[in-house]
Amino acid sequence: MAAGAELGTKGFETRQIHVGDISAEDPFGARIPPIYASNAFRFDSLEHARRRFANEEEGQLYSRHLNPTTQVAEQRIASLEGGSEAIVVASGQAAVSSVLLTLAEAGDHIVSAPSIYSGTQIQFNRALRRTGIEVEYVSDPHDPEQYRALIRPQTKALFVETIPNPKNDVVDIAAVGEIAREHGLPLVVDNTIATPVFVRPLEHGAHIVVHSASKYLAGHGAVIAGAIVDGGTFDWAGASRRYPLITDRPAPDSPSHLERVGARRAFAAAARFTSVNDFGPAVSPFNAFLLQQGMETLSLRMERHAANAAAIAQWLTGRAEVESVDYAALPGNPNHGIAQRYFDGHSGAVFSFTLKGGRAAAEAFFDSLQLISKMTNIGDVRSMALHPATTTHGGFTEEHRQRLGIGQGLIRLSIGIETLDDLLADLDQALGKATVATS
Numbered sequence: 001m002a003a004g005a006e007l008g009t010k011g012f013e014t015r016q017i018h019v020g021d022i023s024a025e026d027p028f029g030a031r032i033p034p035i036y037a038s039n040a041f042r043f044d045s046l047e048h049a050r051r052r053f054a055n056e057e058e059g060q061l062y063s064r065h066l067n068p069t070t071q072v073a074e075q076r077i078a079s080l081e082g083g084s085e086a087i088v089v090a091s092g093q094a095a096v097s098s099v100l101l102t103l104a105e106a107g108d109h110i111v112s113a114p115s116i117y118s119g120t121q122i123q124f125n126r127a128l129r130r131t132g133i134e135v136e137y138v139s140d141p142h143d144p145e146q147y148r149a150l151i152r153p154q155t156k157a158l159f160v161e162t163i164p165n166p167k168n169d170v171v172d173i174a175a176v177g178e179i180a181r182e183h184g185l186p187l188v189v190d191n192t193i194a195t196p197v198f199v200r201p202l203e204h205g206a207h208i209v210v211h212s213a214s215k216y217l218a219g220h221g222a223v224i225a226g227a228i229v230d231g232g233t234f235d236w237a238g239a240s241r242r243y244p245l246i247t248d249r250p251a252p253d254s255p256s257h258l259e260r261v262g263a264r265r266a267f268a269a270a271a272r273f274t275s276v277n278d279f280g281p282a283v284s285p286f287n288a289f290l291l292q293q294g295m296e297t298l299s300l301r302m303e304r305h306a307a308n309a310a311a312i313a314q315w316l317t318g319r320a321e322v323e324s325v326d327y328a329a330l331p332g333n334p335n336h337g338i339a340q341r342y343f344d345g346h347s348g349a350v351f352s353f354t355l356k357g358g359r360a361a362a363e364a365f366f367d368s369l370q371l372i373s374k375m376t377n378i379g380d381v382r383s384m385a386l387h388p389a390t391t392t393h394g395g396f397t398e399e400h401r402q403r404l405g406i407g408q409g410l411i412r413l414s415i416g417i418e419t420l421d422d423l424l425a426d427l428d429q430a431l432g433k434a435t436v437a438t439s
């Protein structure tokens with residue numbers, strides 16, 4: 001049995017290393033959990049195979065929905081987020097789609113915050129729309145009444161992110177959670193950028209948490225992976241809306257996922273054996289192994305990421321070339337109070353700033369970066385920069401970009417854990433080029 005339950009009361013730093021560890025069972029005494037590169041697993045007998053297929057007995061069968069190496073990462077993420085069970089899938093996109101396809105079907109409706117990750121917006125507006133699921137966005141993520149106003153009988157979930165990129169317009173999770181509770185709806189929170197080091201959304205009224213584990217959870221920029229965490233607190237049986245994949249029997253004589261595993265794990269079981277199994281975004285056990293290795297240092301990395309980011313955000317506010325800095329932890333930022341309340345004054349390490357010289361200044365600055373990598377991706381130990389208006393948000397209309405506050409002078413930074421002075425020196429020389437370009 002993997003280490004988990006007995007570690008439940010231990011500290012975060014202990015759990016990020018030890019929860020889920022299966023190395024005690026290794027016949028050679030290996031200390032690191034082995035990589036089980038096996039797509040399927042043997043049965044002892046016909047009866048054993050029947051029980052596993054009928055879900056009468058939980059256990060290995062086929063790695064599309066369960067693999068022992070992946071389970072190490074799953075148990076660790078569930079523990080760090082404070083959930084009942086986690087599922088690790090092949091990408092963050094797959095985590096988001098698997099959750100919503102478990103909750104909603106054609107004709108159903110989701111209410112979302114507006115400034116969520118651009119790839120998630122594209123998934124909602126293109127792929128989900130084609131399945132007949134409609135996502136509507138509030139215009140002001142800070143106004144709880146706007147979420148309430150969009151809810152209708154077909155609404156099956158609310159969706160927000162803890163620290164949206166690139167504008168750092170953080171959402172009051174408890175205020176949206178309260179609306180979810182009043183309307184009997186599950187609140188799904190993407191916690192990729194804050195990570196459970198800074199906030200555990202399940203403690204503030206969220207019911208399901210998703211991650212792009214490609215980012216901080218893995219931390220090394222080597223894998224694409226995603227995670228789904230079941231908070232275990234939503235009352236599926238008592239809900240006024242119907243969640244048939246969770247509550248309905250697949251056949252008259254076989255139990256529903258809710259009946260089989262109980263309310264605490266019903267969502268995770270349904271997601272694993274319906275959406276994830278059916279669409280098949282299984283993560284490779286090699287990637288799950290790299291994810292689990294990365295998570296061992298999560299809290300240490302996040303402290304350094306946030307310290308570097310706060311220092312850089314503050315330094316940028318003092319620069320003549322810079323018009324504005326969108327970092328919620330800065331005093332005077334409109335989101336400062338929420339960041340203070342939820343993240344203990346931190347605001348992660350992904351944020352943006354806007355250059356006075358518009359597109360020309362942004363281009364000169366970007367092209368001059370040396371230590372800071374010019375690339376998409378966030379949450380790597382390496383610092384990275386991107387120009388959203390021509391990349392992640394390049395396919396959006398000018399009106400849509402303006403609504404999100406993404407102008408031509410805006411640069412997104414994902415601050416890594418390098419030596420602060422080296423990052424400042426690189427930013428300083430690149431800002432110098434931006435001035436030349438516009439003077």
Ligand SMILES: *Cc1c(COP(=O)(O)O)cnc(C)c1O
Pocket residue numbers: 091092093094117119120161190192193211212213214215224225226378
């Ligand atoms: C990157 C990202 C995703 C998508 O994750 P992938 O692993 O790239 O598929 C989802 N949400 C947020 C907040 C992200 O940053």
